Amino acid sequence: xxxxxxxxxxxxxxxxxxxxxSVPAEGDGASIYRRQRAVAGELxxxxxxxxxxxVRKRQFLYEAPMNASCLVExxxxxxxxxxxxAIDIAVEICLLLEAKVVDEVQVMRKTVIDGSNTGGFQxxxxxxxxxxxxxxxxxxxxxxxxxxxxxxxxLGEEGGAAKFCLDRLGMPLIEIxxxxxxxxxxxxxxxxxxxGGILRTTGKVQRGIGTIRQDLNVSTEGGAxxxxxxxQELKLIGKxxxxxxRRQKTLMGIREELEKRFGGKVDFGYQAVDLTTxxxxxxxxxxKGAIGKGHRIFGMRMxxxxxxxxxxxxxxRRFGTELSDYAKMNAGVxxxxxxxxxxxxxxxxxxxxxxxxxKLSLE
Ligand SMILES: [Zn+2]
Numbered sequence: 001x002x003x004x005x006x007x008x009x010x011x012x013x014x015x016x017x018x019x020x021x022s023v024p025a026e027g028d029g030a031s032i033y034r035r036q037r038a039v040a041g042e043l044x045x046x047x048x049x050x051x052x053x054x055v056r057k058r059q060f061l062y063e064a065p066m067n068a069s070c071l072v073e074x075x076x077x078x079x080x081x082x083x084x085x086a087i088d089i090a091v092e093i094c095l096l097l098e099a100k101v102v103d104e105v106q107v108m109r110k111t112v113i114d115g116s117n118t119g120g121f122q123x124x125x126x127x128x129x130x131x132x133x134x135x136x137x138x139x140x141x142x143x144x145x146x147x148x149x150x151x152x153x154x155l156g157e158e159g160g161a162a163k164f165c166l167d168r169l170g171m172p173l174i175e176i177x178x179x180x181x182x183x184x185x186x187x188x189x190x191x192x193x194x195x196g197g198i199l200r201t202t203g204k205v206q207r208g209i210g211t212i213r214q215d216l217n218v219s220t221e222g223g224a225x226x227x228x229x230x231x232q233e234l235k236l237i238g239k240x241x242x243x244x245x246r247r248q249k250t251l252m253g254i255r256e257e258l259e260k261r262f263g264g265k266v267d268f269g270y271q272a273v274d275l276t277t278x279x280x281x282x283x284x285x286x287x288k289g290a291i292g293k294g295h296r297i298f299g300m301r302m303x304x305x306x307x308x309x310x311x312x313x314x315x316x317r318r319f320g321t322e323l324s325d326y327a328k329m330n331a332g333v334x335x336x337x338x339x340x341x342x343x344x345x346x347x348x349x350x351x352x353x354x355x356x357x358x359k360l361s362l363e
Contacts, residue, residue, distance in 0.1 A: 004180040041111070110124055116169075129143065142176060
């Protein structure tokens with residue numbers, strides 16, 4: 001197993017590119033509507049994701065509180081010089097992590113298309129390289145330490161626009177990424193705690209909920225590399241790593257079993273079939289509601305999968321849940337149910353289930 005941790009910690013300093021304090025919104029402010037337009041970057045190319053977002057013509061609404069934002073946050077004034085206090089704290093953290101501090105801090109930009117940054121990009125700078133953390137199980141490398149600006153926090157949707165508040169935008173963050181030499185959950189826990197301890201000993205980092213975020217990269221042998229985003233509870237890091245490892249191991253076991261059943265490569269050559277007519281007079285509230293909205297019900301045969309969909313891959317998660325999440329994300333369906341489940345809990349009658357099965361086996 002290989003695990004890497006990436007920590008984002010807010011520094012206890014004013015904003016990175018203006019003179020605003022890093023405090024929550026309070027009192028009066030302005031509301032600003034914006035659209036973002038995709039433009040070519042330094043290499044003359046338009047970012048594909050940005051272009052797609054532009055096509056969606058997304059509108060953004062920014063709340064700009066007077067006490068915690070100025071024209072820099074709303075992208076109406078060029079950024080000022082980088083906050084020297086924030087750089088000092090970042091350098092101190094680099095030294096504590098035995099990293100080489102760079103000769104010159106260069107500001108780069110990362111495209112951000114979700115509106116959380118008014119400029120359409122996030123500014124980030126490398127401060128230290130090749131750091132390390134000593135642990136009970138050997139050294140863990142820290143290849144890069146960056147200082148970057150926090151995004152604005154999303155408040156929700158208003159009149160078709162995504163609504164953000166600019167109080168958080170531009171607060172200084174330090175980003176510490178380890179190399180993937182962490183060996184298991186317990187080790188990940190130790191690394192996270194040690195890094196957290198080093199950050200706090202400076203006495204110059206913000207404390208409290210939301211001021212530290214940790215992303216985990218977990219990969220097991222033969223499995224995929226999975227990123228777990230935004231872990232805020234330090235105490236749970238070890239458990240999250242173990243759960244993810246268990247999930248990947250179980251999924252690989254299912255793959256092996258399927259390869260055995262298929263006698264080699266898993267061939268899934270069946271098409272989805274429209275079953276809506278079977279459920280026209282259904283007693284299932286779920287289906288009735290969906291059909292009433294003009295949605296359709298599709299079915300698919302899954303030969304040789306019998307008994308596998310109910311396999312537990314984690315706490316309260318089954319293989320069926322994994323497939324369902326994947327289908328929701330990639331095919332836009334509202335959800336999936338399968339015949340290894342008790343279909344009566346969805347109000348589907350035995351007769352309907354039989355008819356569906358028959359129609360599918362004829363295709
Ligand atoms: Zn400002």
